[in-house]
Amino acid sequence: MKFFEKYLMIANRSVLIALLAAMAIIIFSNVVLRYATNQSIEWAEEVARYMMVWLTFVGAGPVLRYGGHIAVENLQDSLPIAWARAIRVLIAVMLTGFFIFIIWYGLIYVDRVQYQMTPTTQVSMSWVYASMPVGGALLLAHWLIIVRDYVLTRTFASDSHFDANASASL
Template sequence: MGKFETGLMAVNRWALIGLLAAMSVIIFANVALRYLTHASIEWAEEVARHMMIWLTFLGAGPVLRYGGHIAIENLQDALPPLAARLVRWVVVVLLTGFFGFMVWYGLIYMERAQYQTTAATQISFAWIYAAMPIGGVLLLLHWACIVRGYLRGREFAADAHFDANASASL
């Protein structure tokens, strides 16, 4: 992995860790207060839901790198190598187009919702919808880092990590 790739993964992971930790603390505090004081934090569920949205979009890139998204690989396995490579090219074009669409349409959503505010915190919905274009950009960056290996032989970062650990343990 190059410096850019390592930095991208580190920043992405720490953002996910921070969001998940903050969401967990908010939900735990809200549940504890509900049972101990019979009152809850009125903004907790809304903020946790928005953090979950951000977690989903920011976490899609690292999951993509490791081949963790749902995939139907039987078709590629059944085809001759040249046809399987052609299928992978089609997948690359479709995914790249979809990630670009996410960025473009996410920006449109942000623009349309910028004057609507959330019920409890009164922040603009544009901040919540910003997860979509930012997640799309991150998907494009992560995809660019692994696409060559994917095209070559359906290789993912998990495969390289597994191979390195397997050879080290022998």
């Protein structure tokens, strides 16, 4: 399991880095061309927008894994440990269901928009909407790795790459 977990994070981070780098290069190049030559890359804004969609869905898993999403925890902080665990079990079941829902309906959307083309690049919108089931699957994979520790002790994975306090103290 640790082998899978390690390579899942390596692959997930690599895709995020590649998407962000490509977006930055495309947008920077477009801005430079616009101001230097008064011409712009026609497809730059569209491609960058769709890359941002992919970045959002692919990045949601690691953020969940390290407890980076917004959460209201006052109720479970005020309850006895057994009741707090029961609430976390309910949350875990609901999140698992939601991630499965994202995957299922994402696949339906991918199928429905397969013949719709993007305005500038004329690529099937199914490539854009595929970010939803892929992101949902990554969310589910990351969630299943951390759910036990979350339910039992409300702890998340720790990693200096995702810990703002650890990198600020360096």
